[in-house]
Amino acid sequence: MDTGWSRPARLDLGGLAHRVALTAGWTRLVLAWLAGACGALAMPPFGLVPALALALVPAVWLLDGAATGASRTGRRLGTLLAAARIGWAWGFGYGVAGLWWLGAAFLVEADQFAYLLPLGVLGLPAVLGLFFGAGFAAARLVWSRGPARVLALAFGLSLSEWLRGHLFTGFPWNSLGMALGQNLWLMQAASWLGLYGLTVIAVALAAAPATLADAGEGRTRSAPSLGALAALALLAAAGYARVPAAATPDVPGVRLRLVQPAIPQDARFNPRNRDGILSRYLGLSDSAIGPEARGLADVTHLIWPESAFPFLIQRDPRALAEIVAALPPGTHLVTGAARADEPLPGERLRFYNAIMVIGPDGFVGSTYDKVHLVPFGEYLPAPVDEILRALGLKQFVAVPGGFTAGEPGGHLAVPGLPPVAPSICYEAIFPGAVASRRERPGLILNVTNDGWFGDTPGPRQHFAQARLRAVEEGLPLVRAANTGISAIVDPYGRIIGSLPLGTEAVLDGRLPESLGEATIFVRFGDVNFAVLLLMCLSAAVAARLVRLPRHGFGADVEKGTGSG
Numbered sequence: 001m002d003t004g005w006s007r008p009a010r011l012d013l014g015g016l017a018h019r020v021a022l023t024a025g026w027t028r029l030v031l032a033w034l035a036g037a038c039g040a041l042a043m044p045p046f047g048l049v050p051a052l053a054l055a056l057v058p059a060v061w062l063l064d065g066a067a068t069g070a071s072r073t074g075r076r077l078g079t080l081l082a083a084a085r086i087g088w089a090w091g092f093g094y095g096v097a098g099l100w101w102l103g104a105a106f107l108v109e110a111d112q113f114a115y116l117l118p119l120g121v122l123g124l125p126a127v128l129g130l131f132f133g134a135g136f137a138a139a140r141l142v143w144s145r146g147p148a149r150v151l152a153l154a155f156g157l158s159l160s161e162w163l164r165g166h167l168f169t170g171f172p173w174n175s176l177g178m179a180l181g182q183n184l185w186l187m188q189a190a191s192w193l194g195l196y197g198l199t200v201i202a203v204a205l206a207a208a209p210a211t212l213a214d215a216g217e218g219r220t221r222s223a224p225s226l227g228a229l230a231a232l233a234l235l236a237a238a239g240y241a242r243v244p245a246a247a248t249p250d251v252p253g254v255r256l257r258l259v260q261p262a263i264p265q266d267a268r269f270n271p272r273n274r275d276g277i278l279s280r281y282l283g284l285s286d287s288a289i290g291p292e293a294r295g296l297a298d299v300t301h302l303i304w305p306e307s308a309f310p311f312l313i314q315r316d317p318r319a320l321a322e323i324v325a326a327l328p329p330g331t332h333l334v335t336g337a338a339r340a341d342e343p344l345p346g347e348r349l350r351f352y353n354a355i356m357v358i359g360p361d362g363f364v365g366s367t368y369d370k371v372h373l374v375p376f377g378e379y380l381p382a383p384v385d386e387i388l389r390a391l392g393l394k395q396f397v398a399v400p401g402g403f404t405a406g407e408p409g410g411h412l413a414v415p416g417l418p419p420v421a422p423s424i425c426y427e428a429i430f431p432g433a434v435a436s437r438r439e440r441p442g443l444i445l446n447v448t449n450d451g452w453f454g455d456t457p458g459p460r461q462h463f464a465q466a467r468l469r470a471v472e473e474g475l476p477l478v479r480a481a482n483t484g485i486s487a488i489v490d491p492y493g494r495i496i497g498s499l500p501l502g503t504e505a506v507l508d509g510r511l512p513e514s515l516g517e518a519t520i521f522v523r524f525g526d527v528n529f530a531v532l533l534l535m536c537l538s539a540a541v542a543a544r545l546v547r548l549p550r551h552g553f554g555a556d557v558e559k560g561t562g563s564g
Contacts (some may be wrong), residue, residue, distance in 0.1 A: 013213040014213045014214075016213065017061045017210070017213035018213075020058055020061040020062060020065070021061050021064045021068070022065055022068060028062060028065075029086070029089040030089075031058065031062065032058075032059070032087075033089045033090065033093035035056075035059055035093065036094035036095075036097070036132075037055075037093035038051055038054045038055045038097075039051060039054075039055030039056070039090075039093075039097075040094055040098035040174070041097075042055070042176075043174045043178055044178070044457065044460045044461045044463075045460040045464075046457075047179075047182045047183070052202060053206040055090075055094070055206070056153065056203060056206045056207040056210070057206075057207060059086070059136070059153065060150065060153060060207050060210035061210060061213070062086045062090075063136060063139060063140055063143065063153070064143075064149070066080075066086060079140060080140055081137075083140035084133040084136060084137040087129075087132045087133035087134070088129040088132060088136075090129075090132055090136065091125070091129035091130075091131065092125050092126055092128075092129035092132075094125075094129075094174075095125025095126075096121065096125045098457075099173070099174070100121055101454075102120040102121060102124065102453070102458070103120055104452065104453045104454045104458070105120065105452040105453060106120055131160045131163060131164040134160050135157040135159060135160030135161070136153075136156060136157070137156070138156035138159060138160065139155060140152075140156075142156075142537065142541050142544055143540075144543040145543075146211075146214075146543055147208075147211045147214075148539050148540050148542070148543030148544075149543075150204060150208050150210065150224060151204060151536040151539045151540050152536070153203060154200050154203040155536040155540055157176065158176075158199045158200040158203060158529075158536070161175050161176055161177070161196065162196050162199075165195075165430065169372070172431070173426075173429055173461070173465070174461060175195055176199045176202050176203055177195045177197070177199030177200075178195070178198075178464065179202045180198045180202050180235070181464065181465075182464055183239075185236045185240045185243065186232075186235055187239065187467075187471050187493050188238065188239030188242045188243060188493075189201070189238070190431075190468055190472045190521065191242070191474060191519040191520060191521055192519070192521060192528060193528050193532070194431050194525070194528070194529055195472070196431065196529040197521075197526075197528050197529040197532055200532040201235070204228070204536070205231060205232055206228075208227065208228035209224075211224045212225055242492070243492045244492070247512075248490040248492070248512040248513060249512070250511060250512060251442070251510070251513055253416065254300055254301060254416060254417065254510060254511040255298060255300045255508070255510065256299070256507075256508065256509050256510070256511055257285065257296070257298075257299040257301070257302050257507070258486045258488070258507040258508075259281060259284050259303065259304050260305070260482065260483070260484055260499045260506065261277075261280050261281060261504055262451075262482065262503060262504040263277060263451065263483075264451065265449075265451040273310060274309070274310055274319075277309065277310060278323075281308060282322065282323070282326050284504070284506055285304075285506070286326060287506060289505075289508065296327065296328050298508070299328075299508070300330060300331060300332070300416055301332055301334060301416065301417060302334070303333075303334050303335070303445070303447070303478060303480040304336060304480060305335075305336055305447045305482045305486075306424055306425055306449040306481075307336050307338055307353065308335050309338075312337075312338060312340055313337050314337075314356075314363070320362065324359075324360060324362055328360070329360055331360065332357060332360075332364065332414060332415055332416065333357070333358040334355060334356075334357055334445065334447075335358065335447075336353075336355055336356075336424060336448075336449075337354055337355075338351055338403075339351070339352050339354045339356065339369075340352070341404075350404045351403050351404060352369040352370065352403060352404055352406055353370040353373070353403050354367055354368060354369050354424075355367065355368040355422050355424065355445070355447060357413075364413075364415065366414065367412075368406065368410075368412045368424075369404075369406025369407070370403070370406055370424040370425070370427065371407070371427065372405070372426070372427045372430065372433070373403055373405050374425065409438070410436060411439065411441050412445065417442065417443070417511070418441065418514070419442055420441060420442070420443055420444075420445050421434055421436065421444045421445065421473075421475065423446045423447075424446075424447055424448065425447075425448045426448075426462065427446075428446045428462070428466035428479075429462070429465040429466070431468075431472055431521075432521070432525055432526065434469050435473050437522070440518060441475060441514075442475070442513075443477070443514065444466075444470060444473060444475050444477045444478070445478050445479075446466050446477065446478070446479040446480075447481075448462065448479070448481045448482070449482040449483075450481055450482065450483055450485075451482045451483040455501060455502055459483065459484060459485060459501055460501065463481075467487075467489050467495070470490070470491055470492075471491070473491070473521075473522055474514060474515035474517075474519040474522065475491050475514045475515075476489060476490050476491055476511060476512040476514060477489040478511065483501065483502055484501035484503060485498055485499065485501055486498065486499040487507070488507065488510075488512070490512040491512065491513075491514055491515045496510075496512060
């Protein structure tokens, strides 16, 4: 009897995967772009880890069909080029959805930079997409018909992410491993594997559900997904066991105050605001934030963010005198500040984005100059800098000739603090590069100005990546940001205290101790990442050589065209 009700149709994953694999032309590229854009939801501030699966599962299916349409004479090359195009479109979508907020920087001085906005919002993701294209092509080179193709994708994408973080000065922003690098328990694996090791695991786990669409017995299809869930649970359990229930002990005698002035970016570098900005810093620094607080009298170390002044403090005795007068005996100021070196005969004045230490008696003498400068933000890259200047282009920061990079290595010596591993702005996003390996420091100090990007995902992504460095290194993180997020983080990644984005405030806190021993990542660097990468490559190559019986829909779409 017809009751008017019908059973809903069961989702036919095999049919869906088959249709995805058979797409071609612009349809294929648009689908790859949308899948990549979905993957950005796994990044901060959203942190939707399943979104990475929604991005990588279609990527597997699209790569399954990369050989369709390839001519018989150039099938291997045609297949690899098709895979590269799929990867580029996927990476382009991932970049646009994850980095659109870069456009805010072009609107700070809109009269000078707004016309370049498309280069930031679309141009950079398009360039970064080339890395993903290379990763997809490398995966397709060792592609097979069975579950091991998931490991082929983990190999190709993880290798390309490592290259993205190292080539052409490197830009590892939103590396895919950050999908696992936000949860307190899951991020603990970074102390063993680092960000790029997390990337291998994240890609393999997120791509595993693609095999649910394969032909064959249910247990065979579901084994990779069940294995991925088990691995994720094991990772979380290991992280839970690593994080102690008790709070991390504090370094005796250290009382920190982080100042977050929230100065608008369009006012920050205007010399006419000199007196107002300095008064704002000094007023906030000595504010009593509690009934029993005594302002700076309770503080041993005062931290100001990157480029705190619209002038060169080393060449402004009056400003320096005001700062020194405000510091109680025993209190030291650690501040971001531009500085200039006296030029040699015939050379221009060299400017540095620096961190300086100032005590009650003036400059202490310890200075750190930023090593990893932001291309186009702080300098125009050679050898095209002269050409770009001739076309009227200049870096965002209005410094004649741009900043000069400092010399790498060494710690910042601050009286009363353990050796400091300093970093300015996006230097904190580079795994393995925030601390010297020659002498173990006691903390990571990151001063930054994320005011360029307003209330967007950018500053939140920046903080999440800096936080992961604390776990990798086993060091506490002290972070002062102009507009936020300022925070104190212990060596397990636990946030001891923080200030919300966009607020004008100060944060008082103690300095957590570092871990007694260096982490596995500190001792071995990317060796464990390389081992994981080699394991994925070996499994993928072995599966390709074994020539397993055809049991995936990928085999169906390649019938008559070869395996590619």
